[in-house]
Amino acid sequence: MTTLTDSQPAVVEPPAHGSGSIPQRRRRTFGQWFRHKGWRHTVGVATTIFAVFPLLYVLSAALNSNGTMAGSNVLFSRIDGGNFEALFNNPSRPFGRWFVNTMVIGVVTSVATVFLGALAAYAFSRMRFTGRRVSLLSLLILQMFPQLLAVVAIFLLLNAITDVVPWLGLGSQLGLIMVYLGGALGVNTYLMYGFFNTVPKSLDEAARIDGASHVQVFFTIILPLVTPILAVVGLLAFIGLSSEFVIASVVLTDPDSQTLAVGLYSYVAQQRSENWGVFAAGAVLAAVPVMALFLFLQKYITNGPTAGGVKG
Template sequence: MNRTRRNPAGKMKLLLIYIELIVVALIVIYPLIWIFGSSLGSTKGLANASAIPAHATLDNYKKLFQNTDFPLWYMNTLKVAAANMFFGVLLSTLGAYAFSRFKFKGKKASLLTILILQMFPAFLTAIAVYMLFLNFGLLDSLTGLVIVGVAAQLPYNIWLLKGYLDNISTSFDEAALIDGASRTQIFFRIIVPLAVPMLTFVAVLQFAAPWMDFILPRLLISSEEKKTVAIGLFSMISDPTRNDFTLFAAGSVLVAVPIAILYIVLQRFLINGLTAGGDKG
């Protein structure tokens, strides 16, 4: 009898959960469908853009590659993203390993500084970065974008990775040291393989950041040949004499492709990294 009474309430709760999930999914998915549909539109303006265009066409994608510098912007951003990912993961892992495994003077103060630094967005230091790059000749340089991108993410990544490495037992290190392994060998042969889930998560974050960034590239890049995707696409809708919204939508769809592929391919590692880090530290 008790089970009969409980079932309606349980079913209603389950139904409400499913309704909530469907509503959230629609809120997230509909803008993506609308952008993709707009990229297939036959007109240029925002007013006529639609999730289901009346006359769908791939002309916007053709124009993007034939009539604009989109391939150049894409390659510039890809270079910055790849370098950002490589150096960001390398430096973050080395820093986190040092904080996790070694005792040194000023360790707590350094960790507190890193914690405070990660609370401030990178664009707050935009003017200081501009003047610094001006003095060092790094303005209008893809190298400069890599440096500022790695530096901006470093505090957050070090803190995140340190929490993960703290959960890896130091007995691995001690056993390897007894067997005659060096600290470098321990790092690359033991710590790095064990930290693959979190390293993958950090790598995806580092790769995605340049695709999303607009403020710093807009400030630091001035020449046409050094433009990134964000700046190039913005120019399509910011010029009063130009209103190529459907072209902009086509570019936005293509920008999302590499990040979507990364998330799909590395999904297992990303979930492990999200759930395993930050338990200690």
């Protein structure tokens, strides 16, 4: 029996060829790689091109002052700022006012939707009252009917309100905000209700034992824990309102009170070829607030629903 000492290093012999040898891993052929993983890369690249191409096309048309809808097939054949100058130098079409109107209506409606929806979702999630199940079922059923079906009823209702309360009737931005709130509270309340149920009720019970009221529990405990769903609802509401056209075109009759979607449509309503570049420039600028809001709320969207719930 041989004994290894410090002066005798161990020699590791390679395994002999035979039944005890380690087989070498065979390299996959291109066909095998494509069947297992390669097709996923192909689908991802195709989907990316399909999604990015319209954005590049609109940006190229916005930077080409001589381009038309039919002549903008070559991307970035010319780059200048003529369309943006024409967009802001047209007195009959105040793009700046449209932009401000859209921001005011979008921000006010989004904040009101998030706040009122959170109040309703908290009531449905934490309180037990008569008609709770019927109300939840009604919200679920109302989601099946789009707000577009009620355009005629909305027009007649606001037209009748104009005779009594002009600042809330047809042609007023406040009236449009009320219409948007009525259509958005149902789906957003039900969405937040499901998220509120994921917050442990033991946190509420501990706060109630310490003497906290429902208002204190809602603002100091629940709202910080449900920040992700509030950010999602606010973002979706703002995106939907900034691009909404049908109801805004019916309610807002004054050109100075119109939103971006309604105002920009006037560029392509009659002369599509001549004003296509200006319309594209306006669309690019209209997308900037949405992108900025998404980047700002991204950190809240990615946070966990109960992050920090057991700290302190």
